Amino acid sequence: MAETMTVSSSQGHTAEWHDQRLTTPVNADVELSSRNEFWIGDMNSTDADKFNEIFQDSVDDFNAKQTRPSRKMGAESTSQERQKSYYDGVVDGTFCYGKGKQKETPIQEVVLQIGNKDDNGVTDKDFDMEHWKTLKKSGHEKEASEYAISHLNKSENTERTKRILHKAVERIATLDPEHLIVIRATYHGDEPCGTGHGHLAYVLRATGYEKGMESRVASVKALEQMGFKKTKESEYGIVQLHEKFKEIIEEEMINDAIEYGYEAIQRTPDSGEHRKRSDVSEFREMAAERQDLKELQMEVNDAVADNQLREFALEQRENSVKRQKALNDEKSKEINDRDEQVRKKEMAFSEKNSELILRESNVLIKESEIDEREEKLKKKQEQDEKDFQMKEDKMEAQQRVISQREKSVSERENSVDVKENEVAQKSAEYGKKLVLLDSLIDDVQSYKSPVSVAKNVLEILKESMNEKGKRVTSDMIGVLTRNTEMLNRKYQAKINETRVKREQIQKGTYFDMSDEQDERGDRSL
Numbered sequence: 001m002a003e004t005m006t007v008s009s010s011q012g013h014t015a016e017w018h019d020q021r022l023t024t025p026v027n028a029d030v031e032l033s034s035r036n037e038f039w040i041g042d043m044n045s046t047d048a049d050k051f052n053e054i055f056q057d058s059v060d061d062f063n064a065k066q067t068r069p070s071r072k073m074g075a076e077s078t079s080q081e082r083q084k085s086y087y088d089g090v091v092d093g094t095f096c097y098g099k100g101k102q103k104e105t106p107i108q109e110v111v112l113q114i115g116n117k118d119d120n121g122v123t124d125k126d127f128d129m130e131h132w133k134t135l136k137k138s139g140h141e142k143e144a145s146e147y148a149i150s151h152l153n154k155s156e157n158t159e160r161t162k163r164i165l166h167k168a169v170e171r172i173a174t175l176d177p178e179h180l181i182v183i184r185a186t187y188h189g190d191e192p193c194g195t196g197h198g199h200l201a202y203v204l205r206a207t208g209y210e211k212g213m214e215s216r217v218a219s220v221k222a223l224e225q226m227g228f229k230k231t232k233e234s235e236y237g238i239v240q241l242h243e244k245f246k247e248i249i250e251e252e253m254i255n256d257a258i259e260y261g262y263e264a265i266q267r268t269p270d271s272g273e274h275r276k277r278s279d280v281s282e283f284r285e286m287a288a289e290r291q292d293l294k295e296l297q298m299e300v301n302d303a304v305a306d307n308q309l310r311e312f313a314l315e316q317r318e319n320s321v322k323r324q325k326a327l328n329d330e331k332s333k334e335i336n337d338r339d340e341q342v343r344k345k346e347m348a349f350s351e352k353n354s355e356l357i358l359r360e361s362n363v364l365i366k367e368s369e370i371d372e373r374e375e376k377l378k379k380k381q382e383q384d385e386k387d388f389q390m391k392e393d394k395m396e397a398q399q400r401v402i403s404q405r406e407k408s409v410s411e412r413e414n415s416v417d418v419k420e421n422e423v424a425q426k427s428a429e430y431g432k433k434l435v436l437l438d439s440l441i442d443d444v445q446s447y448k449s450p451v452s453v454a455k456n457v458l459e460i461l462k463e464s465m466n467e468k469g470k471r472v473t474s475d476m477i478g479v480l481t482r483n484t485e486m487l488n489r490k491y492q493a494k495i496n497e498t499r500v501k502r503e504q505i506q507k508g509t510y511f512d513m514s515d516e517q518d519e520r521g522d523r524s525l
Contacts (some may be wrong), residue, residue, distance in 0.1 A: 002264040003157070005115035007253075009245040011238065012109040012199070016047050019109075019199040021185045028190045031145035032122070037162075039169055039198070040182055047201060048087040050183040053324045054203055055086050057214045090217055097212065104217045106185070108204060111244060112168065113197040114161040114253070114265070120153075120195050127151040131317045148192040157265065158196065161186060162258050165198045168249045172200065179205055179222045224285070313396030429463060442512070450491045469520055 017023060018042060026438030041050070059073050069078040073095060077083050081094060090106045102301030114120060121127070127148070135144035165187065173182040186200040206221035207214065223229070228244070230236050235243070250267045257264030416520045455477050462473040480487070 002263050002266045003119075004268045005119055005157075005161075006113075006268045007246045007249045008111070009111045009242040009249075010113075011242065012111045014047065014107050014109045014201060016184075019184065019188075020203065021186075021188075021190075024139045024190075027193060028188070029145050029148050029192055030190075031149060032190035035122075035196075037166075037187040037189075039166060039185040039187060040173060041184035041186075041201075047183060048085065050108055051084050051087045051203060051414045054181055054183075054205065054216065055213070055217075058213045059086050062213045067302045074285070076165065095196070097216070097218070104219060106203065106217055108202050110200045110242065110245060111197055112165055112200060112204070113195055114164060114249065115195055117193065117195055120157055120161055122153060122158075122189055122194060122196060123148060126154050127192065132215060133190055151192075156262075158189075160256060160260075160262075160265070162189065162196055162253045164249065165196075167252045167256070169198055169200055169244070171201075171248050171252070172245060175248075176226045179226050180241075181205060223452070238487050285316075307514070341359070434465070448486070449488045451487050455480050 018025055020038075021028075021033060021036060024033070048391055061153070063072040063074070064078050066072045069076065071077070071079075071088060073082055073084075073089065075083060082089070084094065086093075087106055093103045096104050118125070124176040129316055131146050132147055135141070135147060148445075169182075169185045172180075173185070181203045182200060183203060184199075185194065186199045188199065204217065204219045205215055206218035206224035206225060208225075209216065220230075220237060223241060226237075226241070228237035228240035234240065252268065254264045458473050458477050458480075462470050462477075465473060
């Protein structure tokens, strides 16, 4: 069978200090504060600051339309009564509208809760509330905290219902952002005698006014614009809104069960007694009674809050006095200990003073020695650097010489290669010439034609001539070729004449000097 729990949405009295746990109330345990969560809002600004920020544009537009400075709101007004923030003016009724300047509540607060102490409490069923309260009142807060922690509710529903409330609060914050503006949402799980619950502070803003401020605090109008309008058949708009909150929580109970896979917690039906109707006069009496009860409850809440603040302030002062006394005692003991230490240090100082002076003189001597050693080391380092630089320069010079020699050797090798090629070419040419000379000699020795000999000589000479010389030589060879027969006859005649003369000489019949000269010429040939 599925579990059933009540779902409540209660209109509460705004207590910013209580919701944000600026102080720990008497019904909470400081050691359980880690179970509290801050869901929506900025903790660095007050509710009044958030409220004024919501309506600042509307206030600025209102002031810009005023022709009389006294009608303006805030610091711009020349009327001392109106020189206040919109929040303060709503609280005291200055900036409220309607007959008799009926006051509006600037910030609404609702307390959202699933279950109660019996089925979903912060602590288990064995927790003794009176015992815990007695421990707290008697000053045994540590023991009270330990007792509460030992009896925390371990049921899975604790985390489930907190998760459900968180999702519901997020949906409420987006329900109608124009007319219902959530400024703060917190979760309290630090009250051992209660149930984990959420506090939701919101502002009901009505819009679309043609006169005065275009948007302003007006609960009934804002609720109507949200669709929660009072009729004969329906509840007041605020009651309808709270019913909507509970419906959202109920929907999230189902959604959470589907998401996490467990049988959904069912919402216990409301008793419905508050919905019963009678005639108009009876209803008005009930409404008046509820209003009186509400105002009485607000007064009680204010008184409780004031008492809690006074108790907290008194407790803080007592704790402060205790801490100050303990601190003074501790400081007094610390001062005495420090005086004793100072005296001991002074005696030790007087004993060590002479030793320090001696050590200082030794230090000066050692410093002097170190200075000398540093100076020598510096000079040696400079000299070593100079020597190294000289060696480095010398090595660089040697490297340059070696590079030049290597270059020269390379060039000489190339030159030798060229000369070897030239010698090889000349050797080949000389071989050719040698063949020609041998042929010439053979021709001379064999009494060949002098023209052939001359042509062979010219061919040999032609090889070593330039282009022009080669052309001239070729021309001469051509002349010899053309006159070969004539020159051969003359040469043969000359040979014959010479032979005759040789024979005459051999016989002794020829003594002409010219002939002797001719004979010598022949021999030279």
